[in-house]
Every structure is written in C-alpha cells, then in structure tokens.
Amino acid sequence: MKKETTTLKQIATSLNLSISTVSRALNDHIDISEETKRKVKREAERLQYVPNILAKGFRKQKTNIIGIIVPSVIHSFTATILKGILLESEKTNYTTIIAETNNNPEKEKDVLNTMLQFGVEGILMALSKHTRDISPMLLALKKRPLILFDKVSSKIPCTQVVIDEIAAAANAVEHLVNIGKKRIAIIKEREDSYNSEKRFEGYKQTLKKHDLPIDESLILSTDDSSINEGKRLARELICLKDKPDAIFCITDDFAIGVIKTLKKFAIKIPDEIAVVGFSNSSHSTIIEPNLTTVNQPGGRIGKLAMQQMIREIESNEVFGTSKSIEIQTNLIIRESTFL
Amino acid sequence: MKKETTTLKQIATSLNLSISTVSRALNDHIDISEETKRKVKREAERLQYVPNILAKGFRKQKTNIIGIIVPSVIHSFTATILKGILLESEKTNYTTIIAETNNNPEKEKDVLNTMLQFGVEGILMALSKHTRDISPMLLALKKRPLILFDKVSSKIPCTQVVIDEIAAAANAVEHLVNIGKKRIAIIKEREDSYNSEKRFEGYKQTLKKHDLPIDESLILSTDDSSINEGKRLARELICLKDKPDAIFCITDDFAIGVIKTLKKFAIKIPDEIAVVGFSNSSHSTIIEPNLTTVNQPGGRIGKLAMQQMIREIESNEVFGTSKSIEIQTNLIIRESTFL
DNA sequence: AACGTTACCGCAAACGTTTGCAAAAGAATA
C-alpha cells in the first residue's frame, strides 16, 4: 500500500524556499527568522508532514532505540520492571525494542548481536539464569552502554540496578528470628544463580548474628524456582525427624509451593512452620494464608535503569565502569508469619 | 563512544572491487561469480561487517519493524500473547517494538501515530478497554496493515484474531447447568466493554436454552475487572434474599475476589455456590479451591496474529477487509465447580 | 571475420535529512 509521504522538498517548493531552510525552520534553528518559521510550520501542518525517521536516523547516525533483553516477559517481576521502563521511555523520545532469551545463553548472545546490528543506542538487560560466559556482554559493552538489572553480574563492568539482596534476605530472616523461630530452613537455587547465592549469604549472616547453628539438612537447592519444586522440597523438609519451624524461600514461587504442601499435610502456618517469600508477586495475596515477602519495587527499578541509560547515552563519558544503583526493599508482613 | 563500523566501501577498496559488486555479492545476486562471492563474504567476515540497517531501511523504504500496542504488559493474559508474538517474530527477520496505552484512548492515538511515523510495517494491537472513537485506527489502516487481538472491534475493517467469546461463555455456563445449578449469577463489566458483552450474550443464550429465567438481580456490572470489585460484588450477591447457586465471572480476577468473599463468609464452594472464571490465569491454580475457568491460549493467539501480519505485509493484497481468525478455547474444570 | 550471447562487473543516481560554508541582504559603524 503506497503512502503519500510529504517530504521537506515538497514544503520547500511549495513555499519557494530551500530544503535546508525548511529543515532548519522545523528544528527551530536560530538562523531562521520567526516569520519564516511560522510559515514553514504552518505549511508542514497543512501537508501533514511527518519526518522520515529512517532518513533522519541514517543521516545522524542515531536510532533513538533502546534494546531490552529479558528472560521472559511473562515472569511477573520482569513484567513489572518492563512497565517501569516503558513508562519512563514514553516521556523521552526513545523507543524500545524487547527480546526474550528464555534463559538460554546461546539465544542471549544472538539477541544481543542482533540488537547491536540493529543500531540500538544502548541495551537494558537482565541476564539469563545460568549465563556463565560473559564475553558477549563485554563485547557489546565496547560498542554501546549496557545496563543490567534483576539478574546481574559483578564481573561485567557496567552500571547495574539492583536491590541489596543480602540485606533484604537478612531482613526477612531477622523477622523470622524475631517471631521466635529457631530452626529456619532455606529453599534456594543452585550455586550458579547469582541472586540466589546473595540471598543465601544474607540468610547465613543473620543466623550467625543470632548464634543460630547452620544446619545443612535445612538448606535445600534446586534448578529452577517453581511452585512444583517448592512443593517437592517442602515435603522433604517436613519428613525430617527434626523439622524446621520456618522456611525462607528465595522466590515467591517456592513459597507458594511450600504453603500448598504444608496445608496439604495440615501443618499450621505460621505456628508450626512460618513461611516467607521474595518478590511480592501478585500470587502472594492470592494464596491463603497471605504470604510475607520481600517487596521488590520493579517499577522503580525499570524507571531508574531507563533514566540511567539515557544519561549514559547522552553524556559521552566512558560507560565501561562498574557502578551500582541500589534500590530499597521492604518486608511486607502478612499471615504466613504473623497472625 | 565511537564505533568502528565497516562499510561496503571498505570491503570494496580492500578487495579492489566496486561497492555495487560487494553489495550484490553479499545479497547473492546472480550476476556475481561464485568465486567473487566467496572472496567478498570472507572479507566481510574478517572485517566484521554488519549492514547498516538504517541505511538499508532508508534506501529500501522498509524497516522490518512491527509495532505492538497493548493496554499493559503486566496483565498476565496480555503477557502470554506477547510471548507468542515474540516467539514467532524470532523466526522471522522482523523485529518488534512494544508500547502501552494504559487503557487510555488518548494515549492509544498518540502511540499509534508515533509508530506509523516511525515507519513500522504493520501494527498488532489490543484496543484499550473503553475505546469509542475508532478513527485513529481507521486512519492507520489506510497506511499499514492492522491486526487486532484480545480487545477487538468489528467496526474496524481489518483482520482480528479472537476467541469465540459467546461460545466460550456459553460453554462455561452450560457446565454450571450440568452440575445442577439453576440460579446462575454473572459478574461482568459495563456495557461499553466489547468482550464483556459478548460473554454476557453467551450467558443469556445458555440460560434461555435451558429455560432458566434471566434474573436481573443476578446480573452485576462494574467498571474495572479487579479482585476487589469481585469481592465487593460477591458480597452483594450473598446478601440477596434469594441467593445464587453459581457465579459466572467474566474474568479470573473477578472470580478470585468472589472466592475470597465466599470463603470469608464460610459459604461452601461449589456446593452452595460454584464459581467459574475466564482466562486461566496463573492465579487460578493458586487460589483454593482451584478455579474452573475458560482457557484462552494466549500464546497461540499471539503466534497466529504475527503469522497473519507477515502474510499481510508480504502479500500486497489490500488489507482493509474484515476477517476473523477464531481460536478454540476449552473449559478447564477444577475444584470451584467440581469436587 | 563479423556478429550475437553470455557472464560478470562498475558507474552513478537515488532515498530524505542535516549541516558546514558561502552568499546575499540589510543594518550599523566609521
């Protein structure tokens, strides 16, 4: 379907001006008299002129597109961050393109390259869960600013928008201690998960702080954090001769699964076993008892990441330096730890 | 940060060829000998040549970008559709840009125009909830293919990927009749919501079919479909002297709220009142009792919408004709209607 | 030997915009 695009040229001929004058007039260049500007703008309006972004981008070597790479858009926390990013980008004249990695490092590399080839100004990215080889990111960083959020890696020298995972986890465990729990279990991901290990660290620190023993039998790990794995591991925990009296789950999904299992075996929450999750996903108020969980302000993370990105794009400082932007979290106390 | 982009020119000079030959060689033009092609491709590889998409798009008047407009990415059904779209677009050489309307018709119009101005090849779109003025869409349709999904409007002459809302709702209500329910209430949105009215239609049809009276006191409407509104309206229903024995909610969120209220007042589900939702959101298996609901295959909707879009872009048929692609739904029966 | 074919390649224009530089016109100064 053909479109009747009007160009600068048409405005120029119609007004007996040169193309350059028209261009400058529309861009409010100081060299152009107010009267000419008015005339030009009126004519542009009349002819429904819309600038050809491709030509503009081509000429100025600038696309004003920012790439976003996430494992999956259906993950609710990711979606919340995304929303923050989109909300912020609307205020600017940057558009965004979004791609998924599905937690596949190979795909991650492909997507990254495609985006660079596409000429994005910068890349906002959450690493996939088990990314080990960071060379694609280092390569990208040589060409464009890269900002990590959610799943980050301190080995990549770029700015990272994160929450203080250790403190957040410590705070959650502290709460369990405060309500009188002594045998606190943890359900986490395996060692190659960055965030999981951080939260585990917070868990250990708090136990130590309160002189509670770290019991290996209360530390459970698994590959993917899902409701089903939560169910399964909870079953393991309640089969222990020496049961825990609280379970700290490093994701809400784990926690949901745990609660399901505990209810199935008629274990009282939180009296017998208290449960705390991490993320404050929408599930946490659906499940009963409502879940005590760490609130991660996804929208704010997205917003700050986007703001920082624009800053890095527009200042021509070097952007290959590590920098950490930390977001405050807070623990939301609900029925699963407190009646 | 400067980037050392290699251009066709560099390959050409390095190989003592003309730019045109290099361009043709890389595009596998028949006029170029196999040997030259090999040489060129090897050199391109060596110099890490990446085509300048802007220049290419500018020259060919083609961006290979498809625009996606949705009310909000955090809505789980939307996210699922999005995933389907992204998954499909990966297989092609089209990229996507995503924008939100937040159910604001003004914003919708803006976003639509921005995308067109940006030179997208086509637009995939879910209308915002209360869009009344369809002229922006009609205008867009004059320039580019437009495909609607989820929230659609039959007044816009374009292809629409939909589920058979009436049949799906009828099927759900039928199920309630089958388990012996006679006073079936409905919680829906107001009359200006297209999907809601369709589902309401299915509700009425089924009642008529089984000679059940349509009782106005059992028909509740509200502005936005949320858990809280579900809670509130359920309370209204159970305060009726002649209570319903089942509630058909036109969204899962409504249903979740309803269940919460029913449990609060110790009303037995499904014995006293059965509940059915719509969408099969992730919440439906978190809530207890698990929710019987209509499964809308979001991934499939996204996939088909994308496929159709590419078809419309690449065939130069006229695309301003109404066409409906219907997706099958199925009712997932869980504890809220069946123990 | 003259001509036609085929296979391969290069020239140069074009896409719409921005921008350095020069030019023209008018205003101010000497």
Added chain:
DNA sequence: TATTCTTTTGCAAACGTTTGCGGTAACGTT
C-alpha cells in the same frame, strides 16, 4: 560613501545502501 558586522537564506556534500543501465571480455555461432 565605504566598510564591517549581523541576520537570514541557499548550495551542495554527506550518510550507506540498492539498483537500472551500460560496459567489457570471453566465448560460441554463423
């Protein structure tokens, strides 16, 4: 009046790519 300065405008190049058309060389055919 002649000179300089300021304001406003136009010329033309450039960005990287594709592509119509023309050209050359080699070969085959009469």
